Amino acid sequence: MFDAYCCDGFFDEVFSTGGPPRLPDLVEHLRGFSGEELRTRQRRAEALLLNLGITFAVYGDDRGTEKVWPVDLIPRIMDATEWGGIEKGLEQRIHALNLFIDDIYNDKKIIKDGVLPEEIVATATTYRKECEGFHPPNGVWVHVTGTDLVRDRDGQIYVLEDNLRCPSGVSYVLENRELMKRTLPEVFRGASVAPVEDYPERLLSTLLDTAPAGLDEPTAVVLTPGIYNSAYFEHSFLAQQMGVELVEGQDLVVDDGFVFMQTTHGMKRVDVIYRRIDDDFLDPKCFRSNSALGVPGLMEVYKAGRVTLANAPGTGIADDKAIYAYVPQIIKYYLGEDAILNNVPTYLCSDAQQRQHVLDHMNELVVKPTNESGGYGIMLGPQATESEQATCADAIRQNPRNFIAQPMLTLSTVPTLIGDQLEPRHVDLRPFILTGNETYVLPGGLTRVALRQGSMIVNSSQGGGSKDTWVIGSASGKSAWREAESSSGFENSMQSQSTGGMSQSQSQS
Amino acid sequence: MLCRTAGYIYWLSRYIERAENVARFVDVNQTLTLGAQGALSPQWAPLVYTTGDEEIFAELYCDGKCEPEHFSEENVLRFLTFDERNPNSILSCLSMARQNARGVRDNLPALTWEEINKFYLMVREAADRPHTLRQPYDFLDEVKRRSHLIGGVTHSTMSRNEGWHFYRIGRMLERADKTSRMLDVKYYVLLPDPSDVGTPLDVVQWSALLESTSALQMYRKRYGRIRPRKVARFLILDREFPRSMGYALLRAEQSMHAITGSPQGVYRNSAEQLLGRLTAELSYTSVDDVIENGMHQFIDGFQNRLNEIGVAVESNFFHVQQERG
Numbered sequence: 001m002f003d004a005y006c007c008d009g010f011f012d013e014v015f016s017t018g019g020p021p022r023l024p025d026l027v028e029h030l031r032g033f034s035g036e037e038l039r040t041r042q043r044r045a046e047a048l049l050l051n052l053g054i055t056f057a058v059y060g061d062d063r064g065t066e067k068v069w070p071v072d073l074i075p076r077i078m079d080a081t082e083w084g085g086i087e088k089g090l091e092q093r094i095h096a097l098n099l100f101i102d103d104i105y106n107d108k109k110i111i112k113d114g115v116l117p118e119e120i121v122a123t124a125t126t127y128r129k130e131c132e133g134f135h136p137p138n139g140v141w142v143h144v145t146g147t148d149l150v151r152d153r154d155g156q157i158y159v160l161e162d163n164l165r166c167p168s169g170v171s172y173v174l175e176n177r178e179l180m181k182r183t184l185p186e187v188f189r190g191a192s193v194a195p196v197e198d199y200p201e202r203l204l205s206t207l208l209d210t211a212p213a214g215l216d217e218p219t220a221v222v223l224t225p226g227i228y229n230s231a232y233f234e235h236s237f238l239a240q241q242m243g244v245e246l247v248e249g250q251d252l253v254v255d256d257g258f259v260f261m262q263t264t265h266g267m268k269r270v271d272v273i274y275r276r277i278d279d280d281f282l283d284p285k286c287f288r289s290n291s292a293l294g295v296p297g298l299m300e301v302y303k304a305g306r307v308t309l310a311n312a313p314g315t316g317i318a319d320d321k322a323i324y325a326y327v328p329q330i331i332k333y334y335l336g337e338d339a340i341l342n343n344v345p346t347y348l349c350s351d352a353q354q355r356q357h358v359l360d361h362m363n364e365l366v367v368k369p370t371n372e373s374g375g376y377g378i379m380l381g382p383q384a385t386e387s388e389q390a391t392c393a394d395a396i397r398q399n400p401r402n403f404i405a406q407p408m409l410t411l412s413t414v415p416t417l418i419g420d421q422l423e424p425r426h427v428d429l430r431p432f433i434l435t436g437n438e439t440y441v442l443p444g445g446l447t448r449v450a451l452r453q454g455s456m457i458v459n460s461s462q463g464g465g466s467k468d469t470w471v472i473g474s475a476s477g478k479s480a481w482r483e484a485e486s487s488s489g490f491e492n493s494m495q496s497q498s499t500g501g502m503s504q505s506q507s508q509s
Numbered sequence: 510m511l512c513r514t515a516g517y518i519y520w521l522s523r524y525i526e527r528a529e530n531v532a533r534f535v536d537v538n539q540t541l542t543l544g545a546q547g548a549l550s551p552q553w554a555p556l557v558y559t560t561g562d563e564e565i566f567a568e569l570y571c572d573g574k575c576e577p578e579h580f581s582e583e584n585v586l587r588f589l590t591f592d593e594r595n596p597n598s599i600l601s602c603l604s605m606a607r608q609n610a611r612g613v614r615d616n617l618p619a620l621t622w623e624e625i626n627k628f629y630l631m632v633r634e635a636a637d638r639p640h641t642l643r644q645p646y647d648f649l650d651e652v653k654r655r656s657h658l659i660g661g662v663t664h665s666t667m668s669r670n671e672g673w674h675f676y677r678i679g680r681m682l683e684r685a686d687k688t689s690r691m692l693d694v695k696y697y698v699l700l701p702d703p704s705d706v707g708t709p710l711d712v713v714q715w716s717a718l719l720e721s722t723s724a725l726q727m728y729r730k731r732y733g734r735i736r737p738r739k740v741a742r743f744l745i746l747d748r749e750f751p752r753s754m755g756y757a758l759l760r761a762e763q764s765m766h767a768i769t770g771s772p773q774g775v776y777r778n779s780a781e782q783l784l785g786r787l788t789a790e791l792s793y794t795s796v797d798d799v800i801e802n803g804m805h806q807f808i809d810g811f812q813n814r815l816n817e818i819g820v821a822v823e824s825n826f827f828h829v830q831q832e833r834g
Contacts, residue, residue, distance in 0.1 A: 053611070053626040227611050240615035251511050262512045264671060264768065264826050 002027065002415070007424045011155050011412040013076060023077055029187060030074070035420030042073050042417055045183045054175050056230050056460055069233075070465035071176055073184060076414045076427060076447040080194070083471045086149070086157060086431070087441045089340030092331060094145050094433050097162065097318045099334040101141040104317060105131045115333050116326055120350065123401045124323070125371045126316030128279060130286055134303055136312045138210045138436070143274075143310035144203070145433040146170070146446075149341075151412035158344045158409070160428065162327070164319040165311060166276050169446040169466075170432045171234035174199060174241075176446075176468040192473035194443035199432070200241035206436030207242075207272045210308050218271035221245045221261065223252070225277050225293045235276050249277075254297035259307045272308040279313045321370040321404045322348055345407060349400040358396065358405040362389040365405040367396070382408050411456050414467065416449055425449050426456045429469065444469035510671040514616055516827035517609040518672050522679035524606035525625070528599045528632075529656035530687035531589050532649040534560065537694055537721035539646070553585035559694050562588075565595055586645060591636040599652060600636050603629045618666035621659060628655040674764035678822065681761035685754045686815050689808045691722055692744055715740045722752050741804065742796035754811070758788040768826075780821035787814050 146167025211218035224235035239246035260267035281291040286299040413424035431445030448458035747753040
């Protein structure tokens with residue numbers, strides 16, 4: 001299985017170059033499977049995904065419009081001790097970022113104290129003037145965070161970016177786990193994998209904790225742009241798991257200072273909206289006037305404190321990549337602590353000196369637009385042609401504020417089933433953090449994997465897949481695997497109007 | 510429940526039931542005409558007329574003006590099963606049902622969604638296989654089976670909440686309509702020569718009709734020998750057989766009352782009024798009344814009134830800007 005496995009030149013999560021495996025138990029366990037057996041399991045998993053309709057939308061595909069979410073069966077494993085540090089680091093980071101957002105829309109002390117240049121905030125497209133002077137219920141701006149982490153070749157974990165608006169992917173974490181239990185049950189036996197299944201319960205608590213004050217039984221809903229959105233599966237999944245209504249903008253109405261949903265028994269008040277549409281589309285009266293996805297008048301109700309929006313509008317200011325460069329200072333400023341998790345070294349093109357460095361080293365650096373999310377508009381210097389580099393340099397000169405640059409990282413790899421062989425493939429990790437009355441970090445998170453050899457692009461729209469992520473609990477780091485093998489005896493278990501005068505389109509036009 | 514959600518559930522159940530019934534139509538036609546000669550040799554045109562889709566068919570298959578040869582087995586089968594341009598083909602129905610189900614996944618039992626999704630994938634795949642229509646009966650059988658599976662899973666895992674009641678109203682209204690249309694197929698087929706009524710051939714055909722509505726056994730238990738009058742009574746008025754028009758309406762009416770909360774005999778909106786009235790009329794009709802006034806006319810009238818009920822359900826529950834309650 002591992003004969004051809006080679007991980008020179010990068011950090012492998014399982015093997016160390018020249019030394020013994022970091023996860024000997026996993027390796028031993030996997031050797032118990034033939035490649036063909038793994039392949040069969042993989043196919044079974046794919047059939048399950050298809051039947052369950054676990055898919056994501058692919059824009060511009062007129063026939064299917066959906067693709068099965070690719071899952072690789074080999075789990076990515078994190079040791080509980082290392083995870084403990086990451087967890088602390090994430091809590092610290094989100095705490096500071098929440099304080100930062102509250103400050104930036106109110107007193108702006110961090111600017112007055114000279115820690116953050118005013119201009120960076122003033123020029124951020126994600127800054128929402130409409131939120132000035134506002135304090136959300138319970139002081140929570142960012143209810144749900146998905147922070148992207150990567151491990152570089154030095155073995156260190158870095159924060160690649162913070163996603164503080166509508167981060168996606170948590171449904172796949174839960175579905176991957178479920179899928180793994182169905183297709184590779186024997187590897188779970190005896191293994192102390194930290195559970196992820198209580199996420200929906202915790203999300204619901206987070207939403208209800210932050211409802212406007214004084215309500216006995218607040219009503220929460222999930223607001224989706226609709227079935228054509230690429231993350232629709234997740235929206236409906238979360239609504240279903242929490243037992244709350246999944247609404248579209250057209251289902252909601254603002255009346256008499258409150259938000260209502262239209263039910264078959266009249267209007268019902270809504271108190272908390274977990275919104276999965278962007279700020280720009282939330283309220284055509286306030287933001288983009290041509291939005292058909294939002295609810296006219298919603299922001300007014302929100303600012304009057306009569307409905308909670310999760311995440312709060314305006315949180316995007318803190319995931320602007322120029323602000324990202326300042327997160328270590330932000331943590332220091334609000335908490336008086338050093339950041340536990342490292343940022344990737346970042347050059348701000350708005351700074352003349354740093355800009356010059358970037359322009360001089362275009363072929364070594366990764367250049368990213370500051371206001372985009374989802375990996376759009378990135379230039380990978382070492383892989384770009386000279387003319388692509390020149391175009392990018394021009395763009396930087398024209399609008400320096402809009403770009404940052406970072407050294408090219410080499411993401412760590414995890415063994416991944418390719419054909420019936422295991423090969424190293426690059427991964428990143430998106431843990432999810434909830435903030436309500438308390439902060440909760442989902443153990444593990446979504447591991448995305450670049451399925452193409454050598455590629456570091458993990459986005460699902462570009463051929464990326466995912467892996468179940470295990471935080472393994474036992475402090476000794478030993479044995480869950482070995483025990484499972486001896487106790488389950490899995491070697492043996494391995495045998496492997498018209499017809500009705502009416503139709504919807506006619507009557508619902 | 511959200512108005513939109515209620516509408517989606519109602520429609521998804523109608524579409525599933527519709528797909529099942531299209532499969533039944535084709536089946537009854539085949540059984541009625543197989544091996545028959547002359548006037549009863551395979552006729553596919555009636556199927557298109559009975560489903561009410563002749564205009565779309567004419568547009569798609571005969572440039573607007575149909576000659577008998579256009580209604581070939583091949584054309585009609587394709588039109589009813591996999592033609593995506595026909596909004597009532599089995600494939601179109603499944604595609605719509607699945608789309609609606611996706612829109613209300615959070616309100617359906619997980620298994621219901623899963624079975625609908627698998628049903629759709631099965632039909633999609635069958636549509637891509639060229640030989641499906643050369644031997645359509647395995648496929649049609651599978652369509653009926655899957656529809657039953659969804660019915661069963663939903664029946665045993667869905668809370669009897671509003672969603673369930675909208676699901677049942679959709680399914681029952683569609684079924685009442687389709688059972689009536691299946692009765693109608695029989696008339697179309699026999700129309701060429703009314704003197705056949707009561708002949709042994711006729712018995713064969715009435716049995717076939719019963720079989721295609723999965724009613725033969727239950728009919729036998731109830732009435733024994735095949736008598737057209739009794740068959741009609743069974744399919745139109747029987748209060749115990751789940752595919753009879755009367756039974757379907759009774760169940761739809763019960764669900765309607767469960768949703769509105771009004772007691773039997775009282776109505777709060779036009780859907781409830783129209784449905785209650787039609788159900789009551791059917792309850793107090795005899796099969797002699799039906800036959801005296803003409804079965805075909807009766808069925809026609811019945812279908813028109815079902816349509817009115819459908820429109821009223823839409824406007825009373827799914828497309829209203831209501832007062833805050």
